[in-house]
Amino acid sequence: MISKDGDLSGNCPTAPPRETVDRREFLKKCSLAAPVLLGVVHAPLLCAQDSEGQPYDPSEHLYGMGIDVQKCIGCGQCVAACKVENDVPLDPHTFNTWVERYVISESGEAEVDSPGGGMNGFPPLEAQDGLLKSFFVPKLCNHCANPPCVQVCPVGATFITEDGAVLVDDDYCIGCRYCIQACPYGARWFHPEKHVAAKCTLCYHRVTEGLVPACVEVCPTGARIFGEIERRATPLARFMRFNDIQVLKADLNTRPKVYYANLDGEVR
Amino acid sequence: MQGFIYPNEFELHWGILVVLYPYVTGLVAGAFILASLERVFNVKEVEPTYRLALLTALAFLLVAPLPLLAHLGHPLRSYEIFLTPNSQSAMAMFGFVYAWYLMMVLLLEIWFEYRKDLVLWYQSEKGPMRWIHYLLTLGATDLSEKSLKFDDRAGRWITLIGIPSAFLLHGYVGFIFGSVKANPWWSSVLMPVVFLFSAIVSGIALVLILYMLSSLFRWKPVDMRCADKLASFLFYAMVVDFSLEMLDFIHRLYESEESIGILSQMIESRLFISLIVLQVVLGTLVPMVTLGLTAPALGKNSILRTPDELRRLVYIGSAILVQIGIFSIRWNVVIGGQLFSKSLRGLTVYKLEFFGIEGLLTTIALLILPLVILWVLVKVLPPWTDAEDPSGRGVYGPGKL
Numbered sequence: 001m002i003s004k005d006g007d008l009s010g011n012c013p014t015a016p017p018r019e020t021v022d023r024r025e026f027l028k029k030c031s032l033a034a035p036v037l038l039g040v041v042h043a044p045l046l047c048a049q050d051s052e053g054q055p056y057d058p059s060e061h062l063y064g065m066g067i068d069v070q071k072c073i074g075c076g077q078c079v080a081a082c083k084v085e086n087d088v089p090l091d092p093h094t095f096n097t098w099v100e101r102y103v104i105s106e107s108g109e110a111e112v113d114s115p116g117g118g119m120n121g122f123p124p125l126e127a128q129d130g131l132l133k134s135f136f137v138p139k140l141c142n143h144c145a146n147p148p149c150v151q152v153c154p155v156g157a158t159f160i161t162e163d164g165a166v167l168v169d170d171d172y173c174i175g176c177r178y179c180i181q182a183c184p185y186g187a188r189w190f191h192p193e194k195h196v197a198a199k200c201t202l203c204y205h206r207v208t209e210g211l212v213p214a215c216v217e218v219c220p221t222g223a224r225i226f227g228e229i230e231r232r233a234t235p236l237a238r239f240m241r242f243n244d245i246q247v248l249k250a251d252l253n254t255r256p257k258v259y260y261a262n263l264d265g266e267v268r
Numbered sequence: 269m270q271g272f273i274y275p276n277e278f279e280l281h282w283g284i285l286v287v288l289y290p291y292v293t294g295l296v297a298g299a300f301i302l303a304s305l306e307r308v309f310n311v312k313e314v315e316p317t318y319r320l321a322l323l324t325a326l327a328f329l330l331v332a333p334l335p336l337l338a339h340l341g342h343p344l345r346s347y348e349i350f351l352t353p354n355s356q357s358a359m360a361m362f363g364f365v366y367a368w369y370l371m372m373v374l375l376l377e378i379w380f381e382y383r384k385d386l387v388l389w390y391q392s393e394k395g396p397m398r399w400i401h402y403l404l405t406l407g408a409t410d411l412s413e414k415s416l417k418f419d420d421r422a423g424r425w426i427t428l429i430g431i432p433s434a435f436l437l438h439g440y441v442g443f444i445f446g447s448v449k450a451n452p453w454w455s456s457v458l459m460p461v462v463f464l465f466s467a468i469v470s471g472i473a474l475v476l477i478l479y480m481l482s483s484l485f486r487w488k489p490v491d492m493r494c495a496d497k498l499a500s501f502l503f504y505a506m507v508v509d510f511s512l513e514m515l516d517f518i519h520r521l522y523e524s525e526e527s528i529g530i531l532s533q534m535i536e537s538r539l540f541i542s543l544i545v546l547q548v549v550l551g552t553l554v555p556m557v558t559l560g561l562t563a564p565a566l567g568k569n570s571i572l573r574t575p576d577e578l579r580r581l582v583y584i585g586s587a588i589l590v591q592i593g594i595f596s597i598r599w600n601v602v603i604g605g606q607l608f609s610k611s612l613r614g615l616t617v618y619k620l621e622f623f624g625i626e627g628l629l630t631t632i633a634l635l636i637l638p639l640v641i642l643w644v645l646v647k648v649l650p651p652w653t654d655a656e657d658p659s660g661r662g663v664y665g666p667g668k669l
Contacts, residue, residue, distance in 0.1 A: 093278035100272075112272040112613055139274075148450060154360035155348040174348060175341015177281040178359050184450035186274030186610050190281060195341030252449055268611050 056208045058162040064229040064257035066239040067138055071223035074136035078215035079119040085214035092116045094189045096200035097140035097215050106130040110266040137267050141187040141200035142256030149179035165202040173197055184249050271614025280606045280618045283626045285335040290441045291598040292332045297438035298471015299325040307427040313497035319651030321475045326374050327642035338625050358444050369437045373430040380423040438467040452527035453605040458516045465509035470594040472502045473587040480584050492576050499563035499583045506556045530612045538607045543600045551593015555586035
């Protein structure tokens with residue numbers, strides 16, 4: 001028989017007395033544990049959020065992106081998501097992010113392609129002798145800490161934010177395209193309608209709302225890891241700790257904040 | 269397209285208008301440096317071209333920013349370069365270097381040089397020209413010996429400041445390209461120096477052409493001492509320029525950096541005509557050898573003795589070839605620097621359109637415009653030393669007070 005207060009002990013007189021948790025207390029504990037549980041599942045989201053109710057403070061963040069080359073399957077979802085999220089023209093020569101495929105033969109020769117920026121995936125490789133390896137490399141603006149594009153902009157229309165994103169002010173850019181020439185990574189393009197320089201914003205509009213960039217959100221294999229660089233317990237920091245990290249064209253001293261793991265030496 | 273290029277590299281961002289900009293500023297700097305030879309270094313033989321060179325520099329300088337403006341995505345925002353320049357940007361300095369050169373060097377020098385004549389013209393003329401010349405005196409009609417001496421001294425000082433300014437103007441254009449570390453074709457410390465000497469070459473050649481043609485159209489004899497001297501200076505400048513370019517070439521080849529493969533491919537395929545044929549052979553070697561043989565550059569007499577008529581033809585032909593060569597240099601720098609991918613894995617092509625703001629037609633118009641401006645300037649400010657003095661020594665020559 002269950003007593004009015006839910007005590008079952010009456011039915012089992014020999015059983016040792018147990019601590020009882022009433023329903024109200026249980027729910028209370030659950031609600032306290034929820035943020036922790038959600039934090040585990042959605043850690044990247046949390047790393048971008050400020051404490052509740054506080055306006056976003058860029059000085060408290062420094063963002064970067066990790067890319068695990070071994071995990072990329074070349075599906076192109078990231079490219080498509082970026083085009084939609086950021087209103088990037090659909091033509092095949094304007095990309096904030098794209099995916100390159102490297103095919104390396106046994107003789108060491110590398111062939112690279114990126115049809116349509118890899119947005120619709122890649123055609124199957126034709127059977128060929130002496131194929132050593134093949135892999136995909138997602139590319140995007142490296143949001144350099146020492147960005148040559150920012151250095152050359154004559155009017156200061158392109159700038160680096162406190163939280164580490166390199167952005168362009170559409171209303172200020174004069175369209176001289178010096179920044180496009182100065183970028184060693186081919187990450188900038190000229191907007192055919194707005195007539196200004198354009199590039200990856202690290203989905204700044206999402207990041208400052210506590211979301212992750214669109215390309216990271218849709219990646220089915222978790223090849224892209226977004227987050228804080230300087231905090232020890234973030235997924236990006238863990239990624240950087242547990243992998244051998246490389247950046248692109250390190251010799252140019254641009255100090256990129258896109259970090260690659262398992263990157264082949266052929267990739268430029 | 270050949271090999272792999274980054275997807276965003278499909279379109280070339282700096283087209284023929286950006287080729288035109290260093291070409292035109294080079295002519296300005298070169299013409300001015302030629303003018304200063306007479307003024308500062310007292311090379312009397314080139315005196316007949318002194319004023320012509322100054323007016324040529326002004327005419328081309330007025331046009332120099334136009335190709336850049338036409339190229340901008342938002343030309344109406346260009347004033348931001350003056351209002352909020354990014355002090356770290358090489359390009360941000362353009363407005364200031366340009367304004368300095370135009371206002372503080374060329375206009376001032378021309379004004380001091382012409383002031384005496386402007387007053388004399390104003391006093392002796394009738395009709396609208398009288399008032400135009402009066403307006404140009406800015407009211408300073410004092411022709412006392414003291415004030416004329418001041419004009420001369422001021423002119424000399426301005427030229428002294430003008431030489432480094434002209435070096436700055438064009439060396440700076442070279443720096444815009446040479447400082448782009450992302451681009452191995454551009455990134456070279458020699459770039460500003462090469463730009464400067466090629467500017468001197470193009471400026472001397474242009475003044476030589478203009479001097480010979482204007483003499484022809486005015487039915488005046490060409491002063492062969494002047495033409496010989498100009499041709500000799502052109503030869504010297506070409507030797508220095510070519511040596512610097514060869515130094516750059518050999519240096520790259522010897523260092524053989526990562527980019528050497530794709531750059532060699534580019535020279536052998538995409539740039540073969542414009543670099544090997546037009547720039548090196550037709551634009552440099554042929555005129556340099558011809559001038560070396562016919563001009564009295566290596567001694568009192570030339571290696572080949574030629575009659576004046578033939579020598580005039582050789583000079584003008586060489587100077588035209590030099591112009592083609594220098595334009596090719598600008599083309600090879602600007603367009604060549606964008607024909608290969610920064611991935612160093614492929615080459616792209618440049619499709620020059622005919623119509624449109626960045627087309628061939630606009631370019632031709634922008635090349636003719638400075639000649640039209642020069643024609644107007646020559647009408648308002650006649651530069652001829654023989655205009656009123658049959659002896660040909662001229663009443664207008666600088667320092668003849």
